[in-house]
Amino acid sequence: MGLVVQKYGGSSVADAEGIKRVAKRVVEAKKNGHQVVVVVSAMGDTTDELIDLAQEVSPIPSGREFDMLLTAGERISMALLAMAIKNLGHEAQSFTGSQAGVITDSVHNKARIIDVTPGRIKSSVDEGNIAIVAGFQGVSQDKKDITTLGRGGSDTTAVALAAALDAEVCEIYTDVDGVFTADPRVVKKARKIDWISFEDMLELASSGSKVLLHRCVEYARRYNIPIHVRSSFSGLQGTWVSNEPQGDQPMEQAIISGVAHDTSEAKVTVVGVPDKPGEAARIFRAIADSEVNIDMVVQNVSAASTGLTDISFTLPKAEGRKAVAALEKTRAAVGFESLRYDDQIAKISLVGAGMKTNPGVTATFFEALSNAGVNIELISTSEIRISVVTRADDVNEAVRAVHTAFGLDTESDEAVVYGGTGR
């Protein structure tokens, strides 16, 4: 039995009862013979309460001090969890991100991990303790200041520690049973995925699935750390994310992992761009300089009669205003006709390995949307993903139609397997 890293989110440790429940589960893993390292988030609403306090004393809380403040949240939950474990008769020690050796860059509020030196954690578990580590936080390499890792920080802490400690698995405990073939709130017949590859999980994460964040999956893939996403409320097996497939499915068949959707984006269309070299570059340089991240990009075929083309892209709604302002400034230089901004869109993505070599997948996808009466506005594809942009109003119907068309609904025993004759 090797070492396991378990991560519990804020909803799992929201109150004393939750902490005691988590303590029992941690002790169970220890009793099963594992060395156990636990990463915890702050209790329930603690972080929001601290943010409120910060805004009462300062309208623009500063990076360094804001991090110092927020990290108090994990300090509370990890100390309480250690106490609760000791109360069950097992030894536990809690460690701050700094003590656990989570070394980051100096970008406060969204630091990136640059090294993990888990000497103290290693010693602690070798001495027989359960080690509890504060998620979401680290210490900057140059200034030795406390930093926080930003969104998904605790999951990333867990995976990074698992990599540094050569753990068997990183278990991410959450309030759902795992990763599903679609959002169960939209698709009642969505099915829990037993296993998914890192690559498919990355595509799902960047296509709107919220169970695991892209950043943490990316880290796990790089260091080949299997992730097991599961519920802290049930004892069920959840979803394994790893390199090695489970079961007997031939590798060259297209396995559809799931359908993701995302309504957080908006679409910008730059209308009437002169179709000559350098214009697109000028447009996207302006966007990049305003530090806006864009997602899908589509350029229509130029109309021969006018020599003009349209360029569309999607981006987070929150950054729409910034992007439009940046583009307006380039209008004279680029010479485009107008800008259209549309935040009533949705993105629907189908993710699965080997999709491109299986032409039937794309056809089935578009047929399903067409039969459901859903109009497609943009299309973008990768090796293992097809995404379309539709009207926001159509999103639920579109997701359900695609989910059913690919046999992902729970009535069928297995997902539909395409191809196998692709090459």
Place this chain on the structure above:
Amino acid sequence: MGLVVQKYGGSSVADAEGIKRVAKRVVEAKKNGHQVVVVVSAMGDTTDELIDLAQEVSPIPSGREFDMLLTAGERISMALLAMAIKNLGHEAQSFTGSQAGVITDSVHNKARIIDVTPGRIKSSVDEGNIAIVAGFQGVSQDKKDITTLGRGGSDTTAVALAAALDAEVCEIYTDVDGVFTADPRVVKKARKIDWISFEDMLELASSGSKVLLHRCVEYARRYNIPIHVRSSFSGLQGTWVSNEPQGDQPMEQAIISGVAHDTSEAKVTVVGVPDKPGEAARIFRAIADSEVNIDMVVQNVSAASTGLTDISFTLPKAEGRKAVAALEKTRAAVGFESLRYDDQIAKISLVGAGMKTNPGVTATFFEALSNAGVNIELISTSEIRISVVTRADDVNEAVRAVHTAFGLDTESDEAVVYGGTGR
């Protein structure tokens, strides 16, 4: 202008408004040309809330984890204070006890400071920042674990930093205007003391005055750091505690500093102890082994007819049960007759330098009590203190009588000065 250390207690930073008020005061000192280091306690009730949480998950919270938990409180207040100061346009950085170089032993929940290495604080203030330091906490020298300093820990942090940074003064901000000649809730005419020596302050602190704790004054005396105790709510000068007297009073005159009282103690009398060598030692060894701290000890003259004597001592009420149990076990070996336990007592102490060489002081003290009809049960004296034990019911009257007899009431322009012809 040199460096000042300011310490603000939990009542001064109880909420966002309090933190903003403290920020203004800190900035004022900075504007006056000082380098400023600020030590803060946890906000108002934070510590109590954390203790409640701990007791929900574990009936006996453990030392190491309890410290990890409690130190979250100062982390919150110090980060908020730094933000509030920045919001006033000044640079501030907060530091944990560990970052500030507060090195302690490994006794969790009541660690003692063994070294202060304030390199980061020094650099921070040299760069023009206001440095905010978490009070009450440090890091253990051997294990690098987070520790807390126990009661009065934040005051001690402030004095220790002031010593290590060679500060001009350590300002202790509190919710009263300074140290008074008696508890103003008991003696309406009590007067704020402008200056008091370390020695007198130590005696007042161990006699029941609660404004400064013995531990912090002891530390300040050892490193000769002047303390200025003052209100964070008013701009008034408070009480200076230092080696050098203020004003023109001759050193050899007995200056009465004040009257302290303490109703937190109980009295134990061991009745009928055989008056032979070793019996008292046996009794106090038993007490010491049960880790009870005792205060006053009085042995009556042995009655020649019986060869038996009584031994009385006072101790904190909270430890009464433990002491009595320890003594009962020695009854056979010592052969005493019975034990009396009395928790309806009060201790009244008069503190002032040069008291012993001025016989009039003791006489005046006893006369005042006698005139007020207060019976004296035990007496104990030191170079600069007389303490008596009376009935708890008599305490207010006794304190007022003594305060008046020594001319400490505010009507008189000056404290009564005794002697001057003593030698």
